Amino acid sequence: MNERLYIVAYDISEPGRWRRIFKLMKGYGEWVQLSVFQCRLTPKQHAELVALxxxxxxxxxxxxxxxxxxxxxxxxxxxxxxxxxEFQVIEHEVIIV
Incomplete structure (x- = not known):
């Protein structure tokens, strides 16, 4: 596939915005630590995530x-x-719809 691996880290000063970011990130990747996610993203997913x-x-x-x-x-x-x-790289998952 055309996926790239990203580490996304964030420092959000307001708890309400932090929760919104956290919920959004759970839909795009795997939670690594409090404000850090590991994501496998296509170029389209990356653009969507950045915009959101x-x-x-x-x-x-x-x-x-x-x-x-x-x-x-x-x-x-x-x-x-x-x-x-232990840190592990997330693997590509096949999703059957």
Missing amino acids: LDGIINHVEDHIVLMDLGVADNVIPRVVSLGKA
Whole structure:
């Protein structure tokens, strides 16, 4: 597929906006930590997500970073993960409708 792997991290100053961002992100990726998600996105999904996030945040108070790690099926992340959960790259899932 044409998916790229992204790490999305955000710092949202207002709890209501933070909850809206969190709920939105759950539809696009896997929750890694409090304000960090791992997402496999096509170019269209990436554009949609950026547009939706842009419409929610306060551009003076909030900050979101989308880090492109490369083609999702070819990414070999070099991650140090300490504590209760080991970091694992999300795999492509087949969805049958």
